[in-house]
Amino acid sequence: MKSYDFKSIEEKWQKVWNEKKVARVEGKNSSGKFYMLMMFPYPSGKLHVGHGRNYILGDAVYRYLRMRGLKPLNPMGWDSFGLPAENAAIKKGVHPRKWTLENIKEMKSQFSRWGVLYDWDREILTCDPSYYKWNQWFFLKMYEKGLAYKAKANANWCPGCRTVLANEQVVNGVCERCSTPVEGRLLEQWFLRITNYAERLLEGLDKLKQWPERVITLQRNWIGKSEGADIIFEIPHLGKKIEVFTTRPDTLFGATFLALSPDHPLSEEIVEKDKFSELKNLRMKKGDTYEKMGIKAKYTAIHPLTGKEIPIWIANFVLMEYGTGAIMSVPAHDQRDFEFASKYGIEIIEVIHKDGGFNGTCAYDGEGILINSSQFNGMESERAKRAIVEKLERMGRGKKSIRYKLRDWLISRQRYWGTPIPIIYCEKCGIVPEREENLPVLLPMDIEFKGLKGNPLETCEEFVNTLCPNCKGKAKRETDTMDTFVDSSWYFLRFINPKEEKAPFISKDVNEFLPVDLYIGGIEHAILHLLYSRFFTHVLYDLGLVNFQEPFQQLFTQGMICKISSITGKLEKMSKSKGNVVAPDEIISKYGADTERLYTLFIGPPEKDAEWSDQGVTGCFRFLKRVWDFGERISSMERKGEKVRDEKILRKLHQTIKKVTEDYERYHFNTAVASLMEFFNFFEENAKNENRAFLEEVFAIFIKLLYPMAPHICEELNQKISESEMMLLEKAWPCYDPQLAKEEMVVVVIQINGKLRGQVKVPENSPEDYVVELALKEENIKNHLAGKEIKKKIYVKNKILNFVL
RNA sequence: GCCGGAGUGGCGGAAUUGGUAGACGCAAGGGACUUAAAAUCCCUCGGAGUUUUCCCACUCCGUGCCGGUUCGAUUCCGGCCUCCGGCACCA
Numbered sequence: 001m002k003s004y005d006f007k008s009i010e011e012k013w014q015k016v017w018n019e020k021k022v023a024r025v026e027g028k029n030s031s032g033k034f035y036m037l038m039m040f041p042y043p044s045g046k047l048h049v050g051h052g053r054n055y056i057l058g059d060a061v062y063r064y065l066r067m068r069g070l071k072p073l074n075p076m077g078w079d080s081f082g083l084p085a086e087n088a089a090i091k092k093g094v095h096p097r098k099w100t101l102e103n104i105k106e107m108k109s110q111f112s113r114w115g116v117l118y119d120w121d122r123e124i125l126t127c128d129p130s131y132y133k134w135n136q137w138f139f140l141k142m143y144e145k146g147l148a149y150k151a152k153a154n155a156n157w158c159p160g161c162r163t164v165l166a167n168e169q170v171v172n173g174v175c176e177r178c179s180t181p182v183e184g185r186l187l188e189q190w191f192l193r194i195t196n197y198a199e200r201l202l203e204g205l206d207k208l209k210q211w212p213e214r215v216i217t218l219q220r221n222w223i224g225k226s227e228g229a230d231i232i233f234e235i236p237h238l239g240k241k242i243e244v245f246t247t248r249p250d251t252l253f254g255a256t257f258l259a260l261s262p263d264h265p266l267s268e269e270i271v272e273k274d275k276f277s278e279l280k281n282l283r284m285k286k287g288d289t290y291e292k293m294g295i296k297a298k299y300t301a302i303h304p305l306t307g308k309e310i311p312i313w314i315a316n317f318v319l320m321e322y323g324t325g326a327i328m329s330v331p332a333h334d335q336r337d338f339e340f341a342s343k344y345g346i347e348i349i350e351v352i353h354k355d356g357g358f359n360g361t362c363a364y365d366g367e368g369i370l371i372n373s374s375q376f377n378g379m380e381s382e383r384a385k386r387a388i389v390e391k392l393e394r395m396g397r398g399k400k401s402i403r404y405k406l407r408d409w410l411i412s413r414q415r416y417w418g419t420p421i422p423i424i425y426c427e428k429c430g431i432v433p434e435r436e437e438n439l440p441v442l443l444p445m446d447i448e449f450k451g452l453k454g455n456p457l458e459t460c461e462e463f464v465n466t467l468c469p470n471c472k473g474k475a476k477r478e479t480d481t482m483d484t485f486v487d488s489s490w491y492f493l494r495f496i497n498p499k500e501e502k503a504p505f506i507s508k509d510v511n512e513f514l515p516v517d518l519y520i521g522g523i524e525h526a527i528l529h530l531l532y533s534r535f536f537t538h539v540l541y542d543l544g545l546v547n548f549q550e551p552f553q554q555l556f557t558q559g560m561i562c563k564i565s566s567i568t569g570k571l572e573k574m575s576k577s578k579g580n581v582v583a584p585d586e587i588i589s590k591y592g593a594d595t596e597r598l599y600t601l602f603i604g605p606p607e608k609d610a611e612w613s614d615q616g617v618t619g620c621f622r623f624l625k626r627v628w629d630f631g632e633r634i635s636s637m638e639r640k641g642e643k644v645r646d647e648k649i650l651r652k653l654h655q656t657i658k659k660v661t662e663d664y665e666r667y668h669f670n671t672a673v674a675s676l677m678e679f680f681n682f683f684e685e686n687a688k689n690e691n692r693a694f695l696e697e698v699f700a701i702f703i704k705l706l707y708p709m710a711p712h713i714c715e716e717l718n719q720k721i722s723e724s725e726m727m728l729l730e731k732a733w734p735c736y737d738p739q740l741a742k743e744e745m746v747v748v749v750i751q752i753n754g755k756l757r758g759q760v761k762v763p764e765n766s767p768e769d770y771v772v773e774l775a776l777k778e779e780n781i782k783n784h785l786a787g788k789e790i791k792k793k794i795y796v797k798n799k800i801l802n803f804v805l
Numbered sequence: 806g807c808c809g810g811a812g813u814g815g816c817g818g819a820a821u822u823g824g825u826a827g828a829c830g831c832a833a834g835g836g837a838c839u840u841a842a843a844a845u846c847c848c849u850c851g852g853a854g855u856u857u858u859c860c861c862a863c864u865c866c867g868u869g870c871c872g873g874u875u876c877g878a879u880u881c882c883g884g885c886c887u888c889c890g891g892c893a894c895c896a
Contacts, residue, residue: 213809213810214809214810214890214891217808217809217891218808218809218890218891218892220808221807221808221809221891221892222891222892224892224895226895226896228896244896245895245896246896247895247896248896259896286894287894288893288894290894292894315894316894317894317896318894318896319894319895319896321895322895322896323895323896326896327896328896329896330896334896335806335894336894336896337896339894403895403896404895405892405895523890526891527891599830602817602818602829602830603817603818604817604818605818608810608811609889610817610818611816611817613816613817613831615831615832616816616817616830616831618831619829619830619831620830622830622845623830662821663821666821668821670817670818670819670829671818671819671820671828671829673829673830674818674819674828674829674830675828675829676829677828677829677830678828678829681829747825749824749825751824751825751876751877752876753876753877754824754875754876754877754878755877756825759825779862780862780863783863791876792876793876794824794876794877796824799824799825800824800825800877802824802876802877803876804876804877805876
């Protein structure tokens with residue numbers, strides 16, 4: 001008997017799959033359209049078993065769908081622009097492109113060693129001019145539509161990466177990539193006007209029925225819609241107005257002061273000259289780590305409804321980035337206003353009354369009945385909101401308003417390894433977009449990286465100096481490159497026509513294949529990538545380039561693989577910096593790729609985080625080894641006599657087909673593995689007869705069920721026992737016989753007052769009377785019923801019989 | 806503070822619509838084989854108790870805590886605790 005030689009089996013089949021290009025989808029899809037996609041990786045180098053989860057999961061789905069008769073489009077590419085490549089270049093002097101291509105080669109071979117299949121004929125690299133040309137093209141389209149613009153803004157500057165970051169890339173005040181604290185810097189930067197799409201991005205979420213609820217919630221909170229009113233306060237001494245945004249117009253009569261952000265454009269005009277240094281100081285002390293403080297302005301504002309003069313303060317707790325940068329402060333009904341008013345002795349007026357509401361020690365921010373509010377007294381908050389806004393609208397002092405937390409997407413990066421922004425600064429014409437026919441604006445390749453500081457593009461004369469496309473006069477190129485999230489915001493469209501030279505894609509084809517039917521990736525992209533991609537798709541829809549607005553029909557977010565970190569001592573996401581990575585090659589050389597695949601799927605529910613256990617891996621290895629030995633045993637048996645079927649085994653088999661099919665449909669691979677193990681335990685135990693024909697029949701079905709998860713061993717076993725040479729990948733998924741999948745005899749549990757007291761075996765769908773009769777014969781039931789009266793009987797067919805006493 | 810998600814044996818986890826809690830795997834303990842080890846195979850494995858020579862049984866408790874609905878709750882409802890994730894002076 002040959003022992004389980006996973007190494008040669010796996011090499012053999014990987015070679016076959018690669019050479020036959022089994023996942024290739026040419027042009028249109030004949031077997032029904034299905035587009036599945038794994039989030040494409042950044043080629044950072046070696047992959048670990050944690051990364052593997054994404055790809056293995058996807059491959060199991062892919063192979064299952066293949067057996068179900070679909071031939072899904074399943075492409076793969078590389079998100080290959082970005083900082084790590086550039087940092088490696090500066091450190092080691094190797095060009096980012098070279099570093100990137102080497103990593104891709106390594107990772108691609110890792111995919112092969114895992115036995116995951118992609119249509120490599122559609123491979124794309126975002127760092128390739130044939131790809132990033134279209135980033136530039138989209139940018140120009142957006143510029144035309146006013147969706148790309150340059151503005152001076154207080155940007156998030158990361159001193160570590162020496163570039164600005166998008167709001168989405170700042171996590172807890174530090175850089176998402178390098179964890180350096182982010183500073184504010186006033187810079188001219190390029191933005192994409194994602195805020196124009198806030199409402200549509202919000203509405204679109206309602207249509208995403210097959211997205212995880214938590215991702216929807218994260219996006220909804222990130223967009224952060226608030227409904228309220230803009231209200232105008234006059235400053236008579238200045239002859240100017242201040243507009244504020246509030247969600248609580250019903251509290252307007254309690255507004256006893258205005259508070260302006262220190263960055264508000266009027267802030268310098270309204271404070272005394274001798275308080276300028278104080279103002280500057282205030283600008284440094286923003287954020288909730290600082291105590292609330294402020295400067296009283298030299299002017300007052302007029303309350304739009306009472307006509308009373310109220311003070312204006314510059315306050316460090318008011319954000320310039322949200323609303324209008326100014327608020328009406330209602331100390332009785334907003335805790336922040338309350339703290340500020342208490343500190344500076346500003347008047348506090350209760351206007352919303354409720355029992356247990358405002359008591360003078362802290363603000364009451366709930367709803368109630370209006371008081372101290374003139375003609376609105378006695379109204380409910382909700383009604384008063386409308387009534388007051390209507391009144392303001394009639395007076396021309398305010399209007400209904402909706403605000404979002406979402407801010408425009410800052411895409412400028414002061415780094416080299418990215419898509420050059422196709423903009424030219426002409427001495428005469430100013431900002432001039434590059435002409436379409438001149439695209440791509442090529443990233444220069446001959447750059448010396450060692451010891452470099454700052455953006456190398458700035459020092460690259462051939463790149464910077466150019467002629468104006470308008471007047472042919474002297475001009476300079478923009479040296480900022482694009483955020484790499486631009487690259488990943490549309491790559492799923494490029495896979496349809498990856499080699500198209502005249503357009504980013506062909507609309508007709510894209511409309512046929514998209515939206516992506518199943519998108520698999522990590523939860524860490526819940527906001528950034530998935531929001532930007534949705535935004536891009538909405539924009540492309542408006543440009544008439546695609547006929548759908550949402551790019552991803554179903555989203556599956558898999559959990560992360562964790563392990564105790566040798567550095568922090570805690571359970572952490574597997575990563576090099578935490579010193580807790582497990583290399584796939586370690587597992588593959590010891591147990592094989594099928595074992596790693598099976599264990600990765602068995603480790604727990606795929607949408608949840610899981611802890612890697614080296615010991616757990618052995619369980620899966622032992623299982624596969626037993627499967628192999630069983631196959632060997634069958635193939636060494638003599639073919640003789642007639643096929644003798646074993647009813648018990650057949651029933652168990654068909655129950656297992658049913659269970660495993662249902663589990664695959666729901667992506668519950670962990671329980672699919674458990675069911676297959678359970679079946680195999682049963683099979684081994686009961687397959688005592690030496691009837692090869694029958695054992696072979698059962699075993700052939702069993703390995704089909706196991707195939708999507710452990711494909712190499714199953715292909716090999718299939719070849720060994722099967723008469724046809726056809727690969728399992730091309731075979732049909734087994735159907736179960738509903739009659740056989742049912743138990744012949746079902747166990748009905750007997751309860752007394754809801755407590756388990758016994759069980760009887762009866763034929764399926766037995767009538768109540770029959771089950772009661774049998775139950776009453778049970779010794780234990782008799783004991784419990786002795787001397788008591790049965791009040792009620794509850795019978796659930798094939799499940800339970802409950803006597804209520 | 807706000808918004809999500811979760812809490813089940815020594816561990817990872819199962820229980821698809823309210824119907825036998827602990828499937829499957831790991832670890833552990835015991836045994837077989839072996840000079841020995843590895844590998845493999847067999848048995849035990851939530852807690853407490855009753856019965857008993859053993860087997861076979863049986864009873865009570867048990868799914869974070871307290872309460873409710875129900876013949877019956879890991880599952881539904883109300884209140885709390887803890888942990889994880891996201892947002893956070895967002896007016």
